[in-house]
Amino acid sequence: MEKYSSGLVSESFWFIEVKKIIKLRHYGKTWDDIKVLCLEDNLLGISKEYRAKRIFGYLKNRLEVLEDGLVEVFIHSDLNTQKIINIIAMAKRNRLFFEFLYEVYREKVQLGAIELKDSDINIFFKNKQDQDEDVSKWTDVTLRRLRSSYMNFLTDAGLLTISGKQKKITPPILDVTLENYLNDNGDSQMIKAITGVN
Template identity: 30%
Template structure:
Protein backbone atom coordinates (compact mmCIF):
# COMPACT_ATOMS: atom_id res chain seq x y z
CA UNK A 1 0.00 0.00 0.00
CA UNK A 2 1.05 3.59 -0.55
CA UNK A 3 1.90 6.13 2.11
CA UNK A 4 -0.89 8.48 3.17
CA UNK A 5 -2.23 10.60 0.33
CA UNK A 6 -5.23 12.76 -0.55
CA UNK A 7 -6.21 11.07 -3.82
CA UNK A 8 -9.77 10.38 -2.64
CA UNK A 9 -10.32 14.09 -2.14
CA UNK A 10 -9.55 15.02 -5.75
CA UNK A 11 -10.41 11.89 -7.71
CA UNK A 12 -13.87 10.46 -7.13
CA UNK A 13 -15.02 6.84 -7.29
CA UNK A 14 -14.90 6.87 -11.13
CA UNK A 15 -16.93 3.70 -11.57
CA UNK A 16 -17.94 4.23 -15.22
CA UNK A 17 -14.47 5.44 -16.18
CA UNK A 18 -12.92 2.42 -14.44
CA UNK A 19 -15.20 0.12 -16.41
CA UNK A 20 -13.97 1.65 -19.67
CA UNK A 21 -10.32 1.13 -18.74
CA UNK A 22 -11.04 -2.40 -17.46
CA UNK A 23 -12.67 -3.27 -20.79
CA UNK A 24 -9.53 -2.14 -22.62
CA UNK A 25 -7.48 -4.36 -20.30
CA UNK A 26 -9.77 -7.30 -21.03
CA UNK A 27 -9.32 -6.69 -24.74
CA UNK A 28 -5.57 -7.11 -24.27
CA UNK A 29 -4.66 -3.53 -25.13
CA UNK A 30 -1.22 -2.40 -24.00
CA UNK A 31 -0.75 0.25 -21.33
CA UNK A 32 0.33 2.65 -24.06
CA UNK A 33 -2.82 1.96 -26.10
CA UNK A 34 -5.05 2.33 -23.06
CA UNK A 35 -3.43 5.59 -22.09
CA UNK A 36 -3.75 6.97 -25.62
CA UNK A 37 -7.45 6.11 -25.83
CA UNK A 38 -8.22 7.41 -22.34
CA UNK A 39 -6.16 10.59 -22.42
CA UNK A 40 -5.79 11.62 -26.06
CA UNK A 41 -9.07 10.26 -27.47
CA UNK A 42 -10.92 11.02 -24.20
CA UNK A 43 -12.49 7.57 -23.86
CA UNK A 44 -13.09 8.37 -20.18
CA UNK A 45 -15.01 11.53 -21.15
CA UNK A 46 -13.44 14.14 -18.91
CA UNK A 47 -13.25 17.83 -19.81
CA UNK A 48 -9.56 18.70 -19.42
CA UNK A 49 -6.34 17.01 -20.48
CA UNK A 50 -4.85 17.32 -16.99
CA UNK A 51 -7.90 15.71 -15.42
CA UNK A 52 -7.76 12.85 -17.94
CA UNK A 53 -4.08 12.26 -17.19
CA UNK A 54 -4.44 12.18 -13.40
CA UNK A 55 -7.67 10.15 -13.54
CA UNK A 56 -6.22 7.59 -15.94
CA UNK A 57 -3.17 7.18 -13.70
CA UNK A 58 -5.34 6.70 -10.60
CA UNK A 59 -7.73 4.27 -12.31
CA UNK A 60 -4.85 2.19 -13.68
CA UNK A 61 -3.28 2.10 -10.22
CA UNK A 62 -6.53 0.88 -8.67
CA UNK A 63 -7.24 -1.75 -11.32
CA UNK A 64 -3.71 -3.14 -11.00
CA UNK A 65 -4.81 -4.70 -7.70
CA UNK A 66 -7.46 -6.88 -9.38
CA UNK A 67 -6.54 -10.34 -10.64
CA UNK A 68 -8.09 -11.84 -13.78
CA UNK A 69 -11.07 -13.32 -11.90
CA UNK A 70 -11.97 -10.06 -10.15
CA UNK A 71 -11.40 -8.02 -13.31
CA UNK A 72 -13.80 -10.31 -15.18
CA UNK A 73 -16.35 -10.09 -12.36
CA UNK A 74 -15.95 -6.31 -12.26
CA UNK A 75 -17.01 -6.21 -15.90
CA UNK A 76 -19.80 -8.80 -15.79
CA UNK A 77 -21.41 -8.72 -12.35
CA UNK A 78 -24.39 -6.72 -11.14
CA UNK A 79 -23.66 -3.06 -10.35
CA UNK A 80 -23.56 -3.54 -6.56
CA UNK A 81 -20.99 -6.33 -6.80
CA UNK A 82 -18.93 -4.47 -9.41
CA UNK A 83 -18.80 -1.37 -7.21
CA UNK A 84 -17.74 -3.52 -4.25
CA UNK A 85 -14.93 -5.01 -6.35
CA UNK A 86 -13.74 -1.52 -7.23
CA UNK A 87 -13.88 -0.66 -3.51
CA UNK A 88 -11.71 -3.73 -2.82
CA UNK A 89 -9.12 -2.37 -5.25
CA UNK A 90 -9.28 1.12 -3.73
CA UNK A 91 -8.78 -0.29 -0.23
CA UNK A 92 -5.50 -1.75 -1.49
CA UNK A 93 -4.51 1.43 -3.31
CA UNK A 94 -5.13 3.90 -0.48
CA UNK A 95 -3.57 3.25 2.94
CA UNK A 96 -5.41 5.99 4.83
CA UNK A 97 -8.83 4.97 3.53
CA UNK A 98 -8.02 1.35 4.40
CA UNK A 99 -7.13 2.32 7.97
CA UNK A 100 -10.31 4.37 8.29
CA UNK A 101 -12.43 1.46 7.08
CA UNK A 102 -10.71 -0.95 9.50
CA UNK A 103 -10.71 1.30 12.53
CA UNK A 104 -14.05 3.09 12.19
CA UNK A 105 -16.35 1.34 9.70
CA UNK A 106 -15.57 -2.29 10.56
CA UNK A 107 -15.75 -1.61 14.29
CA UNK A 108 -19.19 -0.06 13.87
CA UNK A 109 -20.40 -3.03 11.81
CA UNK A 110 -19.09 -5.53 14.36
CA UNK A 111 -20.56 -3.62 17.32
CA UNK A 112 -23.89 -3.10 15.50
CA UNK A 113 -23.50 0.68 15.67
CA UNK A 114 -25.24 2.04 12.60
CA UNK A 115 -24.74 5.81 12.76
CA UNK A 116 -21.66 7.44 11.26
CA UNK A 117 -21.19 11.21 11.49
CA UNK A 118 -18.86 13.25 9.31
CA UNK A 119 -17.35 14.54 12.55
CA UNK A 120 -16.14 11.00 13.29
CA UNK A 121 -14.32 10.90 9.96
CA UNK A 122 -12.71 14.28 10.64
CA UNK A 123 -11.73 13.16 14.17
CA UNK A 124 -10.11 10.07 12.67
CA UNK A 125 -8.02 12.31 10.40
CA UNK A 126 -6.95 14.50 13.33
CA UNK A 127 -5.95 11.38 15.24
CA UNK A 128 -3.83 10.31 12.27
CA UNK A 129 -2.26 13.78 12.22
CA UNK A 130 -0.89 13.04 15.69
CA UNK A 131 0.74 9.88 14.35
CA UNK A 132 1.89 11.03 10.91
CA UNK A 133 3.90 14.06 9.85
CA UNK A 134 2.34 13.79 6.40
CA UNK A 135 -1.23 14.13 7.71
CA UNK A 136 -0.16 16.76 10.26
CA UNK A 137 0.90 19.04 7.40
CA UNK A 138 -2.54 18.95 5.76
CA UNK A 139 -4.68 22.06 6.24
CA UNK A 140 -7.99 21.82 8.09
CA UNK A 141 -9.95 22.31 4.88
CA UNK A 142 -7.97 19.44 3.31
CA UNK A 143 -9.06 17.15 6.13
CA UNK A 144 -12.64 18.41 5.73
CA UNK A 145 -12.65 17.71 1.99
CA UNK A 146 -11.00 14.33 2.48
CA UNK A 147 -13.67 13.39 5.04
CA UNK A 148 -16.31 14.27 2.44
CA UNK A 149 -14.41 12.17 -0.09
CA UNK A 150 -14.38 9.17 2.25
CA UNK A 151 -18.14 9.45 2.79
CA UNK A 152 -18.78 9.78 -0.94
CA UNK A 153 -16.71 6.65 -1.59
CA UNK A 154 -18.59 4.73 1.09
CA UNK A 155 -21.92 5.84 -0.35
CA UNK A 156 -21.06 4.98 -3.96
CA UNK A 157 -19.60 1.58 -3.07
CA UNK A 158 -22.46 0.52 -0.80
CA UNK A 159 -20.90 0.87 2.68
CA UNK A 160 -23.29 3.59 3.89
CA UNK A 161 -26.76 4.89 3.21
CA UNK A 162 -27.01 8.67 3.51
CA UNK A 163 -29.90 11.02 4.15
CA UNK A 164 -28.62 14.59 4.01
CA UNK A 165 -25.97 14.78 6.76
CA UNK A 166 -26.97 11.50 8.41
CA UNK A 167 -25.16 8.30 7.45
CA UNK A 168 -25.76 4.69 8.43
CA UNK A 169 -23.17 1.97 7.88
CA UNK A 170 -24.12 -1.25 6.12
CA UNK A 171 -22.47 -4.21 4.44
CA UNK A 172 -22.13 -3.85 0.66
CA UNK A 173 -24.10 -6.24 -1.55
CA UNK A 174 -21.72 -8.76 -3.13
CA UNK A 175 -22.79 -11.82 -5.12
CA UNK A 176 -22.02 -15.25 -3.70
CA UNK A 177 -19.29 -16.29 -6.15
CA UNK A 178 -17.29 -13.13 -5.48
CA UNK A 179 -17.82 -13.43 -1.72
CA UNK A 180 -16.49 -16.98 -1.75
CA UNK A 181 -13.57 -16.04 -3.98
CA UNK A 182 -12.59 -13.22 -1.64
CA UNK A 183 -12.82 -15.52 1.37
CA UNK A 184 -10.42 -18.01 -0.22
CA UNK A 185 -8.11 -15.75 -2.20
CA UNK A 186 -8.45 -12.19 -0.93
CA UNK A 187 -6.30 -10.15 1.43
CA UNK A 188 -7.79 -11.09 4.80
CA UNK A 189 -7.88 -7.67 6.56
CA UNK A 190 -9.50 -6.12 3.49
CA UNK A 191 -11.91 -9.01 2.96
CA UNK A 192 -13.04 -8.55 6.57
CA UNK A 193 -13.96 -4.95 5.71
CA UNK A 194 -15.76 -6.08 2.56
CA UNK A 195 -17.80 -8.77 4.31
CA UNK A 196 -18.22 -6.94 7.60
CA UNK A 197 -17.00 -9.87 9.67
CA UNK A 198 -13.82 -11.26 11.21
CA UNK A 199 -12.44 -14.33 9.45
Protein backbone atom coordinates (compact mmCIF):
# COMPACT_ATOMS: atom_id res chain seq x y z
CA MET A 1 0.00 0.00 0.00
CA GLU A 2 1.25 3.47 -0.89
CA LYS A 3 2.86 5.25 2.07
CA TYR A 4 1.47 8.47 3.44
CA SER A 5 3.24 11.54 2.14
CA SER A 6 3.33 15.17 3.25
CA GLY A 7 4.70 16.14 -0.18
CA LEU A 8 1.69 18.29 -1.08
CA VAL A 9 2.98 21.05 1.23
CA SER A 10 5.44 21.88 -1.57
CA GLU A 11 2.74 22.10 -4.21
CA SER A 12 0.08 24.56 -5.30
CA PHE A 13 -3.11 24.07 -7.28
CA TRP A 14 -1.27 25.34 -10.40
CA PHE A 15 -4.38 25.28 -12.56
CA ILE A 16 -3.09 27.49 -15.40
CA GLU A 17 0.13 25.47 -15.59
CA VAL A 18 -1.79 22.17 -15.52
CA LYS A 19 -4.00 23.37 -18.36
CA LYS A 20 -1.00 24.34 -20.52
CA ILE A 21 0.71 20.99 -19.99
CA ILE A 22 -2.41 18.88 -20.55
CA LYS A 23 -3.03 20.68 -23.85
CA LEU A 24 0.55 19.99 -24.96
CA ARG A 25 0.22 16.32 -23.95
CA HIS A 26 -3.07 16.10 -25.82
CA TYR A 27 -1.43 17.44 -28.97
CA GLY A 28 1.32 14.84 -28.83
CA LYS A 29 4.19 16.57 -27.02
CA THR A 30 6.43 14.25 -25.01
CA TRP A 31 7.46 14.98 -21.43
CA ASP A 32 10.95 15.80 -22.74
CA ASP A 33 9.47 18.33 -25.20
CA ILE A 34 7.49 19.94 -22.40
CA LYS A 35 10.50 20.06 -20.10
CA VAL A 36 12.43 21.96 -22.78
CA LEU A 37 9.51 24.39 -23.18
CA CYS A 38 9.44 24.92 -19.41
CA LEU A 39 13.18 25.45 -19.00
CA GLU A 40 14.16 27.15 -22.26
CA ASP A 41 10.98 28.94 -23.34
CA ASN A 42 9.73 29.68 -19.81
CA LEU A 43 6.36 28.02 -20.45
CA LEU A 44 5.44 28.24 -16.77
CA GLY A 45 6.46 31.90 -16.43
CA ILE A 46 9.03 31.14 -13.70
CA SER A 47 12.20 33.19 -13.94
CA LYS A 48 14.51 30.94 -11.89
CA GLU A 49 15.45 27.76 -13.76
CA TYR A 50 15.82 25.60 -10.62
CA ARG A 51 12.23 26.50 -9.59
CA ALA A 52 10.90 25.87 -13.11
CA LYS A 53 12.63 22.47 -13.04
CA ARG A 54 11.15 21.61 -9.63
CA ILE A 55 7.62 22.70 -10.52
CA PHE A 56 7.80 20.87 -13.85
CA GLY A 57 8.73 17.73 -11.85
CA TYR A 58 5.75 18.13 -9.54
CA LEU A 59 3.37 18.73 -12.45
CA LYS A 60 4.72 15.77 -14.42
CA ASN A 61 4.21 13.48 -11.42
CA ARG A 62 0.69 14.81 -10.91
CA LEU A 63 -0.41 14.57 -14.52
CA GLU A 64 1.14 11.20 -15.32
CA VAL A 65 -1.71 9.56 -13.37
CA LEU A 66 -4.28 10.89 -15.85
CA GLU A 67 -5.12 8.29 -18.48
CA ASP A 68 -5.62 9.46 -22.08
CA GLY A 69 -9.39 9.22 -21.64
CA LEU A 70 -9.34 11.60 -18.69
CA VAL A 71 -7.09 14.00 -20.60
CA GLU A 72 -9.69 13.90 -23.39
CA VAL A 73 -12.47 14.71 -20.89
CA PHE A 74 -10.35 17.61 -19.54
CA ILE A 75 -9.79 19.10 -23.01
CA HIS A 76 -13.51 19.16 -23.80
CA SER A 77 -14.76 20.26 -20.37
CA ASP A 78 -15.71 23.57 -18.83
CA LEU A 79 -13.48 25.37 -16.33
CA ASN A 80 -15.15 23.90 -13.22
CA THR A 81 -14.79 20.33 -14.47
CA GLN A 82 -11.15 20.94 -15.39
CA LYS A 83 -10.49 22.12 -11.83
CA ILE A 84 -12.16 18.97 -10.49
CA ILE A 85 -9.94 16.82 -12.75
CA ASN A 86 -6.89 18.65 -11.38
CA ILE A 87 -7.90 17.80 -7.81
CA ILE A 88 -8.61 14.20 -8.88
CA ALA A 89 -5.05 13.97 -10.22
CA MET A 90 -3.76 15.23 -6.87
CA ALA A 91 -5.85 12.70 -4.97
CA LYS A 92 -4.75 9.86 -7.26
CA ARG A 93 -1.12 10.73 -6.54
CA ASN A 94 -1.43 11.21 -2.79
CA ARG A 95 -3.11 8.60 -0.60
CA LEU A 96 -3.40 10.90 2.43
CA PHE A 97 -5.15 13.63 0.43
CA PHE A 98 -7.56 11.09 -1.09
CA GLU A 99 -8.37 9.73 2.38
CA PHE A 100 -8.93 13.28 3.62
CA LEU A 101 -11.45 13.88 0.83
CA TYR A 102 -13.13 10.52 1.43
CA GLU A 103 -13.13 10.49 5.23
CA VAL A 104 -13.62 14.18 6.04
CA TYR A 105 -15.07 16.12 3.10
CA ARG A 106 -17.43 13.34 1.98
CA GLU A 107 -18.64 12.72 5.52
CA LYS A 108 -19.35 16.42 6.13
CA VAL A 109 -21.37 16.57 2.89
CA GLN A 110 -23.32 13.47 3.87
CA LEU A 111 -24.09 14.91 7.30
CA GLY A 112 -25.35 18.10 5.65
CA ALA A 113 -22.68 20.19 7.38
CA ILE A 114 -22.44 23.77 6.18
CA GLU A 115 -18.74 24.32 6.79
CA LEU A 116 -15.40 22.58 7.10
CA LYS A 117 -13.59 23.54 10.28
CA ASP A 118 -9.91 23.44 11.19
CA SER A 119 -10.88 21.03 13.98
CA ASP A 120 -12.22 18.56 11.36
CA ILE A 121 -8.82 18.46 9.71
CA ASN A 122 -6.98 18.35 13.03
CA ILE A 123 -8.99 15.29 14.11
CA PHE A 124 -8.22 13.62 10.77
CA PHE A 125 -4.46 14.15 11.20
CA LYS A 126 -4.59 13.08 14.84
CA ASN A 127 -6.25 9.80 13.80
CA LYS A 128 -3.64 9.23 11.10
CA GLN A 129 -0.86 9.90 13.61
CA ASP A 130 -2.37 7.26 15.90
CA GLN A 131 -2.63 4.78 13.01
CA ASP A 132 0.66 5.36 11.18
CA GLU A 133 4.21 5.50 12.50
CA ASP A 134 5.48 7.80 9.74
CA VAL A 135 2.70 10.36 10.21
CA SER A 136 3.23 10.29 14.00
CA LYS A 137 6.75 11.71 13.40
CA TRP A 138 5.59 14.74 11.40
CA THR A 139 6.08 18.08 13.12
CA ASP A 140 3.29 20.49 14.04
CA VAL A 141 4.63 22.85 11.37
CA THR A 142 4.26 20.16 8.68
CA LEU A 143 0.71 19.38 9.82
CA ARG A 144 -0.22 23.07 9.90
CA ARG A 145 1.17 23.58 6.38
CA LEU A 146 -0.67 20.48 5.12
CA ARG A 147 -3.94 21.69 6.65
CA SER A 148 -3.49 25.04 4.95
CA SER A 149 -2.59 23.37 1.62
CA TYR A 150 -5.64 21.09 1.73
CA MET A 151 -7.95 24.03 2.43
CA ASN A 152 -6.41 26.00 -0.45
CA PHE A 153 -6.77 23.06 -2.86
CA LEU A 154 -10.43 22.61 -1.96
CA THR A 155 -11.07 26.34 -2.33
CA ASP A 156 -9.25 26.52 -5.69
CA ALA A 157 -11.24 23.51 -6.95
CA GLY A 158 -14.54 25.11 -5.89
CA LEU A 159 -15.27 22.46 -3.19
CA LEU A 160 -15.09 25.14 -0.50
CA THR A 161 -16.14 28.77 -0.62
CA ILE A 162 -14.61 31.21 1.83
CA SER A 163 -17.19 33.55 3.36
CA GLY A 164 -15.63 35.75 6.05
CA LYS A 165 -13.98 33.26 8.42
CA GLN A 166 -16.27 30.46 7.34
CA LYS A 167 -15.17 27.76 4.90
CA LYS A 168 -18.48 26.77 3.32
CA ILE A 169 -18.79 23.32 1.81
CA THR A 170 -19.87 23.58 -1.84
CA PRO A 171 -19.95 20.04 -3.29
CA PRO A 172 -19.89 20.03 -7.08
CA ILE A 173 -22.44 18.52 -9.41
CA LEU A 174 -20.15 16.45 -11.59
CA ASP A 175 -20.25 16.82 -15.34
CA VAL A 176 -21.96 13.67 -16.65
CA THR A 177 -19.06 12.87 -19.03
CA LEU A 178 -16.58 12.95 -16.15
CA GLU A 179 -18.88 10.95 -13.88
CA ASN A 180 -19.41 8.28 -16.55
CA TYR A 181 -15.68 8.13 -17.25
CA LEU A 182 -14.83 7.63 -13.56
CA ASN A 183 -17.54 4.99 -13.13
CA ASP A 184 -16.50 3.12 -16.27
CA ASN A 185 -12.87 3.09 -15.13
CA GLY A 186 -13.39 1.80 -11.61
CA ASP A 187 -13.04 5.20 -9.95
CA SER A 188 -16.45 5.46 -8.27
CA GLN A 189 -14.69 6.03 -4.90
CA MET A 190 -13.33 9.29 -6.34
CA ILE A 191 -16.86 10.42 -7.22
CA LYS A 192 -17.95 9.75 -3.64
CA ALA A 193 -14.91 11.54 -2.18
CA ILE A 194 -15.57 14.70 -4.18
CA THR A 195 -19.37 14.89 -4.25
CA GLY A 196 -20.24 13.13 -1.00
CA VAL A 197 -22.86 10.97 -2.72
CA ASN A 198 -23.20 7.32 -1.71
